[in-house]
Amino acid sequence: MNQIEMKHVGYQYNKTGEQALIDIDLTIRSGEFVGIVGSNGSGKSTLARLLNVLLEPTEGQVLIGGLDTHKRENVQQIRQKVGMVFQNPDNQLVATKVEDDVAFGLENLGVPSSQIRRRVDRALEQVDMQDYRDFSPHQLSGGQKQRVALAGILAMEPSCIVLDEPTAMLDPRGRKEVMSVVQDLNQQKNITVVYITHVMREASRTDRIIVMSEGKIVRRGQPAPIFADIDFMNKIGLSVPPVTELAVALRKKGLNLPDIMDVDELVKCIC
Amino acid sequence: MHMLIELKNVSYIYEQEPPVTALEKINLNIEPGAFIGLIGHTGSGKTTLVQLLNGLIKPTSGQVIVDGKDIGENKKGLKDIRRRIGLVFQYPEHQLFEETVYRELAFGPKNLGLDKDEIDIRIREALNLIGMDFDKYSDRSPFNLSGGQQRKIALAGVLAMKPGVLILDEPFAGLDPRGRKQLTELLKRLHEQQNISFILISHRMDEISYLATRILALKEGHIVLDGSPAEIFSQPEKLKEIALDIPQLTEILFRLQKKGLEVRSDIFDIEQAADEIIDKLRSRNIC
Numbered sequence A: 001m002n003q004i005e006m007k008h009v010g011y012q013y014n015k016t017g018e019q020a021l022i023d024i025d026l027t028i029r030s031g032e033f034v035g036i037v038g039s040n041g042s043g044k045s046t047l048a049r050l051l052n053v054l055l056e057p058t059e060g061q062v063l064i065g066g067l068d069t070h071k072r073e074n075v076q077q078i079r080q081k082v083g084m085v086f087q088n089p090d091n092q093l094v095a096t097k098v099e100d101d102v103a104f105g106l107e108n109l110g111v112p113s114s115q116i117r118r119r120v121d122r123a124l125e126q127v128d129m130q131d132y133r134d135f136s137p138h139q140l141s142g143g144q145k146q147r148v149a150l151a152g153i154l155a156m157e158p159s160c161i162v163l164d165e166p167t168a169m170l171d172p173r174g175r176k177e178v179m180s181v182v183q184d185l186n187q188q189k190n191i192t193v194v195y196i197t198h199v200m201r202e203a204s205r206t207d208r209i210i211v212m213s214e215g216k217i218v219r220r221g222q223p224a225p226i227f228a229d230i231d232f233m234n235k236i237g238l239s240v241p242p243v244t245e246l247a248v249a250l251r252k253k254g255l256n257l258p259d260i261m262d263v264d265e266l267v268k269c270i271c
Numbered sequence B: 001m002h003m004l005i006e007l008k009n010v011s012y013i014y015e016q017e018p019p020v021t022a023l024e025k026i027n028l029n030i031e032p033g034a035f036i037g038l039i040g041h042t043g044s045g046k047t048t049l050v051q052l053l054n055g056l057i058k059p060t061s062g063q064v065i066v067d068g069k070d071i072g073e074n075k076k077g078l079k080d081i082r083r084r085i086g087l088v089f090q091y092p093e094h095q096l097f098e099e100t101v102y103r104e105l106a107f108g109p110k111n112l113g114l115d116k117d118e119i120d121i122r123i124r125e126a127l128n129l130i131g132m133d134f135d136k137y138s139d140r141s142p143f144n145l146s147g148g149q150q151r152k153i154a155l156a157g158v159l160a161m162k163p164g165v166l167i168l169d170e171p172f173a174g175l176d177p178r179g180r181k182q183l184t185e186l187l188k189r190l191h192e193q194q195n196i197s198f199i200l201i202s203h204r205m206d207e208i209s210y211l212a213t214r215i216l217a218l219k220e221g222h223i224v225l226d227g228s229p230a231e232i233f234s235q236p237e238k239l240k241e242i243a244l245d246i247p248q249l250t251e252i253l254f255r256l257q258k259k260g261l262e263v264r265s266d267i268f269d270i271e272q273a274a275d276e277i278i279d280k281l282r283s284r285n286i287c
Helices: A044-053 A072-081 A096-108 A113-126 A142-154 A172-189 A222-227 A230-235 A242-252 A263-270 B046-053 B079-084 B101-111 B116-129 B147-159 B177-193 B205-211 B236-241 B247-259 B270-284
Strands: A004-014 A019-027 A035-039 A058-066 A084-086 A161-164 A193-198 A208-213 A218-222 B003-016 B020-030 B033-040 B061-066 B084-090 B165-170 B196-199 B215-218 B222-227
Touching: A004 A044, A004 A172, A004 A193, A019 A044, A019 A058, A019 A193, A019 A218, A019 B222, A035 A044, A035 B079, A044 A084, A044 A161, A044 A193, A044 A242, A044 B101, A058 A072, A072 A084, A084 A142, A084 B147, A096 A113, A113 A142, A113 A172, A142 A161, A142 A172, A142 B079, A142 B084, A161 A172, A208 B177, A222 A230, A230 A242, A242 B061, A242 B247, A242 B270, B003 B046, B003 B236, B020 B046, B020 B222, B033 B046, B033 B205, B046 B165, B079 B084, B101 B116, B101 B147, B147 B165, B147 B177, B177 B196, B196 B205, B205 B247, B222 B236, B222 B247, B236 B247, B247 B270
Parallel strands: A035 A193, A035 A208, A084 A161, A161 A193, B033 B196, B033 B215, B084 B165, B165 B196
Antiparallel strands: A004 A019, A004 A058, A208 A218, B003 B020, B003 B061, B215 B222
C-alpha cells in the first residue's frame, strides 16, 4: 500500500512569493525508511510540513493513506496517522512531567484514561524511557528529550513518522540513541519513516534517499550510488561521509572498489 | 595580540542542592597562537571552562591568569578581558537584533567607546575577514540572510572587537554541509592569518581533527586527555570510554592496521590517506 503520494505538488509562500517546492512527484510505500537530504533552503522542511497538513500544497495533491490533505474532514485523521518530530527538543515538550507530556495528545483526543495509561506505558517502553516517567523534561539530556517527543507521537499510534533534523542539536550519544530508536520502530513495528537530515552518516542508513535542491527532487534511489557522485553532491551543497570520499579517492587511484558507505565494507574490500 | 592564559588549580562548584562540581582542580596553560579543540560529553564541564576563561563566572577556588594577571583580582580589567577573549555562543545568530548588518557590527565597538571612523574601519575589516562584501551587505537586515550568513555576521561582531583569543561553542551546530565547510575554512584562514588563538568546542571530530593543533578532552570536570590530534585519536579505546567518537577516517586507518596493513593512523586528509593505503597495498602485494 502507498502511505504517501505527492502528485505534481508545488508550494509557494504567500508572504515572499518564494516557490519552495516545484512539481514534486513522490510515492512512499508503507513500511519504507526514506531519507530526505538537501542543503538549507532546498525545500525539504516544507515538504515535511505538507505531510501532516501543517501546510497545504498551492498546486497538486498530497494523499496520505489515500486521504487528500486538501479536504478539511480528513485533517484530524491524517494528523493521527502522521506524527512529526522537530529539530529543537526544548520546543516540543509542554508538560512538567514526562508521562504527562506523552499523554498530552491522547487527552486532547478524548481517549479514556485507562487506555491513556496503557498507551503511554507502551510508548515510553518503545523509546526506552520507561524509567523516566516521573522526571521533569529539564532533567533530561537532549537525546532523552527527543525520545520523549517521539513517545508522545507513538502514543497516538501513527502509521508514519516524519522527523525534521531530529539530531541537529544533539551530541553524538544523543544522535545514536535517536537513530537507533527510529530504526527499531521501522523494522519491528513497520512504521513508515521519513527522515530529514544533514548528517550523511544517518542518511546512509535508510532504504532510499531523496535528494532535494532548489525546491526539486534531483536524485532518488539507494544511498550508495548517489553518494558516490561526490561532485554532484558538492555542487548542490552537500558533503558525503568520509568513508565514501575515501573509497572514491582510492578508486581514482586505481583500486577496484564498489560504491561504499560503510566502514566495515570498505575495510573488507581493501584487505 | 596573542595572549597567554593559565589556569591554576581551578575548581568550579554550582551552588545548588546538592552542589555540583563542574570542574575540579584544573591546571592548564593555553599558549599564544594555539588552536585548541575542546571535546567532551554533554555535562563534562566544557562550557563552564570557557565561561571562566572570559570572566563570565569566577572560579570557586584557584586562579585564572591572563598575561600574568589574576582576572579575579582585577575588577576593572574584566571589561578588557572580555574584549580580548571573544566568546561566540551556541546559535549566536539568535542574538542578532539590529536592523542592519552595519549597526549590528557597530554595537560592540561602540560599547568600547571607539570613535565613528575607527568603528567604520573595524566593520569593513570584520566583513572582509568573513568574506562578505561591505557594499552588498552593510545595509541589509541580518534577518533576511541565510542561517550560515547570520552566523558569520555574529562571528564578525566579535572579530570587530579585535580579540586575541576567540572561543567558539559548537559553531557548526545546525549548519548544512556547505555552511559547515565554509565556516571550517574561514576558521582555518583566520587562525593562519590573524594573531588570534582559538578554543573550539565541538562534537564534530572530523572538523576538530582538521583544525586543531591541540586537543583537550574533559570528563566529569577533569582533563583526561591532552595532546595533538594524532596523539589523541590514536587512543580510540580511551575516547570510547569517555563516550566520544574518533574521526571516521581515523577509524578506517585503525581497522586496516588491525587487519595487518601497516598504514599510518595520524592522517586527517582524505587524499593523503588514499595515497598511504595504495602505497602500503603495493609494498605488500598480498591482501
